[in-house]
Amino acid sequence: MNFILNKYFIHLSEGEIPKYLLIEKHIKRLIDTNMVEDRERLPSIRKLAQFLNVNNITVINAYKKLQAEGYAIQKIGSGTYAKKKDIHKNFNREYSKALKRIFNEEIVDYVDFTGETPSGEFFQIDFFKNVLNEVLDRDGAKALICQESLGYEGLRSSISSVFWNKKVDKEDILIISGAQQGIDLVSKAILNINDSVIVEKPTYSGALSVFKWRRTEIFEVPIEKDGINMDKFEKILRKNNIRCFYTMSYFQNPTGVSCSNYKKIQILKLAQIYDFYIIEDDYLSELIYDNSIRYNSFKSLDNNDRVVYIKSFSKIFLPGIRIGYLIPPKRFKESIQNSKINTDISTSSIMQRALDLYIRKGLWKNYIETLNCAYKKRYIHMEKCILKYLRDKVEFLKPGGGLHFYLKIKENIKLNSVNIFRQGKDRGILITPGLLFYKNALEGKNYFKISFSHTNEEEIEYGVKILSEIIK
Known part of the structure; x- marks a missing residue:
């Protein structure tokens, strides 16, 4: 019998923590780690008390605590049994x-x-402080109070020229407060209740929350080493009326997978055939360490205006500076802009101006x-x-x-x-x-x-x- 009880052994030296709590915690760990199986009968109160050299009341209190926390059930006349908690619920x-x-x-x-964001230890705060001071000297009170519905024009111009080589017009760029807000704005503008969306499996929990909140039907497609499984993706498209596909094109959260150019082109073709839109969350694409990886966003390959491009500076710059931008398809440009205005009118004016100057001075690079x-x-x-x-x-x-x-x-x-x-x-x-x-x-x-x-x-x-x- 002692051989069976061995796993229940625990040192119970005198201390501030009551012995029954130590026993209860130890048995919980045994259950969590499958050392004690679900529905396995726990030792009788008398035998465990004798084995651990404690009184019966100590074991009784430990078992009651286990029952109260959902780790055990008592069957009258039979004993106490382990109960595997649903570790995933809540x-x-x-x-x-x-x-x-x-x-x-x-x-x-x-x-x-x-x-999930770069550490502040690499950020040269003195440079940014100088940029802020220069903005205040240049623009005065305007830097603090001036609001533009699309975002600061100077920053939109910098994004257009530095990041898109002017292939995207500044009037098509909307400044937002990070990627999470971008996903939310797009879902409000494009998705209706009971619309269907496809996400990568697994995917960013924030996006899942937004789509669930919009009460959409969510389909998942497994990720492979170079992007989603195309056969399963198209099978869903054939059987369902899909409105959007949400994807993180580089170093996907959580898998770290980057979508290959081949699959990007195939997905863009399918978007045209099956009439859906691609929400591209461009996540950490600046941090490429493998020289075999080449940067080509869905947006840069899109010839049919099917991509909503979302980029957050918060992820790569500083989390406290809640700035990003969004490039919508022309069809949804007005509705997404209106959604932004109805949400928060404008993103921080001074931070937009400072980021603009930071980029123009070459400090970003x-x-x-x-x-x-x-x-x-x-x-x-x-x-x-x-x-x-x-x-x-x-x-x-x-x-x-x-x-x-x-x-x-x-x-x-x-x-x-x-x-x-x-x-x-x-x-x-x-x-x-x-x-x-x-x-x-x-x-x-x-x-x-x-x-x-x-x-x-x-x-x-x-x-x-x-x-x-x-x-x-």
């Missing part, structure tokens, strides 16, 4: 609350693998070059650490750019990504479980994302090593 809320609490405290105590150099080193180091510590525990595709890796837990590992998140959090390591990126959260339980944007090489090595200890 996990988004648990994840958000946990990160909010941690970030409100001292994040320095954690290795943060959850970051220098900043991106600095980021590429710094993050390529971290990218290479994280890949080495994954291969060194997690080779026999996970599988992954090399993204060739961006700020993260997406890891699949191998089938022989009993832990899922929620277990890893919870145990990692207890040991000062923060990851992003894959559940957040799927319409059906259960499909993401064996995946997790780790980013190197807010971690140096020493922290990367330490964090990946701890993850290796957790994933046994």
Whole structure:
């Protein structure tokens, strides 16, 4: 019998935490990690009390706590049985609350693998401060109070000339407050209730939230190493009246996959044939480390005005500067612009003017070059650490750019990504479980994302090593 009870053994030294809570926490962990199976009978109160050298009341209180938290059920006359909690239900809320609490405290105590934006350590704040002062000296009060519905004309001109070589007219560019607002504006202008959209599987959780809020029917198409599965994509198009396809063309969040030129051209042809529009979220395309990857957006290849192009400066510049831009098809230009005006009238005037001057002075180009150099080193180091510590525990595709890796837990590992998140959090390591990126959260339980944007090489090595200890 002691052999069966061995897994329930726990050191119960005297301390501030009551013994029943220590026992309850230990059994919860056994259930979460499948050491105790769902519906498995727990030891009787008397036998567990004798084995742990505590009184019966201590075990009774531990079992009551397990029942209250949904980890056990009692069958009268039969005993107490383990109950596997639905780890996926309401996990988004648990994840958000946990990160909010941690970030409100001292994040320095954690290795943060959850970051999705560049670290402020590479941003040359003095240069930007000088740009702000120059804008105020040049424009005075206008910099603070002047509002233009499409956005500051100077910034739209800079975007047109610097990023699009004037192939896009400044009048077709709408300044927005980041990619999330762009997705929301497009959905309000283009999508009606019960319209159908296709998303990549997995995809950005913020986009899923917007489409669910609009009460659209969401179809998912699996991602392969060079973009979505085209056969499954066209099968959905043939059977359904699709309004939009949402895609992240470079270093997709979360998979890190970039869509090949071949598939982009095929998707654009299908958009014309099946009469749908492509919402292109151009995510982190500035951070390319693999020379074999060439930049060609859907928008640059579009000959039939089928692409809504969304670009956020917040992702690559500074998260606190909520600026991005959107280029709509002419058919939806007015409705998207009206949607923006009805939402917030205008994005920060002074920040638009400062960003415009920052770009014109060539500081943007220098900043991106600095980021590429710094993050390529971290990218290479994280890949080495994954291969060194997690080779026999996970599988992954090399993204060739961006700020993260997406890891699949191998089938022989009993832990899922929620277990890893919870145990990692207890040991000062923060990851992003894959559940957040799927319409059906259960499909993401064996995946997790780790980013190197807010971690140096020493922290990367330490964090990946701890993850290796957790994933046994």
